[in-house]
Amino acid sequence: xxxxxxxxxxxxCGLAIMLAGAVFLFQLTTQDEIAAPIPLGEAxxxxxxxxxxxxxxxxxxMLSVTIEIGGTEDDDLAQEFRLIASGRPVAxxxxxxxxxDGTDQSCEVVFDxxxxxxxxxxxxxxxxxxxxxxxxx
Numbered sequence: 001x002x003x004x005x006x007x008x009x010x011x012x013c014g015l016a017i018m019l020a021g022a023v024f025l026f027q028l029t030t031q032d033e034i035a036a037p038i039p040l041g042e043a044x045x046x047x048x049x050x051x052x053x054x055x056x057x058x059x060x061x062m063l064s065v066t067i068e069i070g071g072t073e074d075d076d077l078a079q080e081f082r083l084i085a086s087g088r089p090v091a092x093x094x095x096x097x098x099x100x101d102g103t104d105q106s107c108e109v110v111f112d113x114x115x116x117x118x119x120x121x122x123x124x125x126x127x128x129x130x131x132x133x134x135x136x137x
Contacts (some may be wrong), residue, residue: 046126061114070104086118
């Protein structure tokens with residue numbers, strides 16, 4: 001292969017890389033800002049639900065989160081809760097939440113964090129395309 005052909009290919013590759021970088025930079029500058037975490041005790045609206053994290057207690061490898069939730073009918077209120085503990089997802093272990101008829105209720109969602117090796121805890125509640133997050137530890 002001729003040197004001229006190799007130089008032309010190298011120049012083309014360099015231009016493609018610069019164009020890809022410019023597109024990536026544009027995507028970063030037009031991204032939405034991450035919403036601030038919701039303070040404990042403050043109610044927020046997520047989709048058609050009103051949610052407030054009232055209290056958090058961690059003991060014996062279990063993280064208990066007391067919530068007030070309501071706003072619409074739902075058979076499994078705890079299903080939309082997600083916990084990230086020390087960078088790892090943790091599933092709901094149990095819940096005292098009963099099916100909602102639209103009225104507000106106070107209940108408890110429990111997560112098994114015995115396998116988490118740190119103290120970082122972030123709780124998410126997702127409903128439709130909306131999400132709320134609380135920093136628990």
